[in-house]
Amino acid sequence: MSNEPCRINIDVSIMKLTQPEDRRELDESEIHNVLRNDRRRETLRYLRESEGSLSVDDLSEHIATLETSESPPPRNVRKSVYVSLHQTHLPKLDDLGIVAYDQRSKELTLEDRVREVEVYMEVVPQHDVSWAAYYLGLGALELVVLFAAKLSLFSVEILDFEFWTWFFLALFVLSALYHIYSEQEKALF
Template identity: 45%
Template structure:
């Protein structure tokens, strides 16, 4: 398979087809969480653990997951340019098309918050604080509306910068992996 160099836009149908299979979705979640290339054996064990809810998962399930990833799912994801699957090295990494799919599946752990929810919360807090400051409520009036606006604008800007840098580091990890070939 050794990674087909394909980076055109994926269609919504292709993305839906990828995400409708739980094992493929779990592969993408694992790659998004680790942000680094993963050996197939480790990936299949993680997917089997998610599938069964057992750690370690039963051997027969691990083998079944390993075989289906190796023979079906990873070649399909590689062909679409979503992952790079190096059959000879049994290594899986994010490819350039990876982010086209993850736009449709923001992966968040149970105790985490999505970026959309974070920005919504900051926006609501900003609105409340600026409103309370403008009506002169003592605690909030200590800083002018302009002061609060600058403070929250800076928070939005720093948050966006952090989000951008963290996503860029994922992309750079993938490029570094590609250069090792």
């Protein structure tokens, strides 16, 4: 035996596997890839509603109910949803750092990186109008009314041009305040 010190070579690639992932911002293509799938979008939305934590079983039940419009959903659909979430969608969200997915306990929690995705998730219910469409409509209505008031059309001249200007300014400000308030309630964090 030699008295030389023992040398240990550490493979750097193995160390990279145990270190936290690169915390760069998600690029738009990654975010769009996440959001183009209905089940991933619904996962993020439902986690937000559940105050950021829930089990895969509850999530599977919820998504299967949405997809089938049956409560409780058929067992085979619930199982199919569970398998696709467990094998594909949740690991993807976990790898990107958007959701923490514990595969042993089958529990999910939202991560801080979900804020990067939230910007792209203006969730508009089926029979609702987006804020962008609302503001566009309000602006178009204001233009029509102010134009009509200026030209004394459609009995709009009963109230003068200055009234309509202040009215729509106040309406825009109140709308913006309500928009800010409602978005804070829906914020993921």
